[in-house]
């Protein structure tokens with residue numbers, strides 16, 4: 594019985610690993626999309642700041658254009674003032690000059706505000722320069738690492754699946770049927786449960802001392818009185834040494 598129990602334990606370890614790999618393979622597409630989305634979130638927040646800077650620069654350029662235009666009008670108004678033929682023309686030119694000067698001053702104040710805002714945005718971009726410059730290469734690296742791991746998961750899955758079938762076929766038919774029935778019945782796929790600290794690790798029911806002794810011996814298949822899974826107690830390396 595010891596050899597068969599050992600085979601069941603190994604089978605369970607392999608099957609649990611196969612389940613873990615299957616889950617990873619099945620969720621791979623979503624997990625890959627999550628990685629891409631996370632990078633896209635960063636990239637879009639960077640693009641947002643860059644767009645803000647571009648908008649501010651365009652607004653500043655527009656203000657500079659307005660100032661230049663108004664200065665041209667101002668020159669013309671100055672000429673009108675110099676060539677004023679009468680009091681009325683003189684006053685009109687004076688009023689125009691006054692209005693244009695106020696307008697230019699207002700635009701210049703706005704230019705200063707834009708420049709301050711641009712400076713702040715530039716500072717933020719500078720703080721994130723490392724992130725901005727490395728985001729593409731980091732995304733490539735993360736996705737390539739993910740793909741490498743997935744390929745490894747797939748080949749381990751194939752190898753373990755083939756290996757477990759080979760071991761499974763060597764089990765006595767009745768034991769194989771019990772193993773299958775127990776494994777398929779539970780959601781975690783556990784047919785063979787380790788006894789940890791005197792309790793079944795699948796259902797946490799504690800074992801009577803005599804039963805623990807029997808399980809430890811491993812001479813016959815002992816099943817949990819609560820969940821009916823096949824029980825085993827892992828032999829610790831130091832116990833093996835002591836036995837030797």
Ligand SMILES: [Zn+2]
Nearest residue numbers: 793796817820
């Ligand atoms: Zn149990």
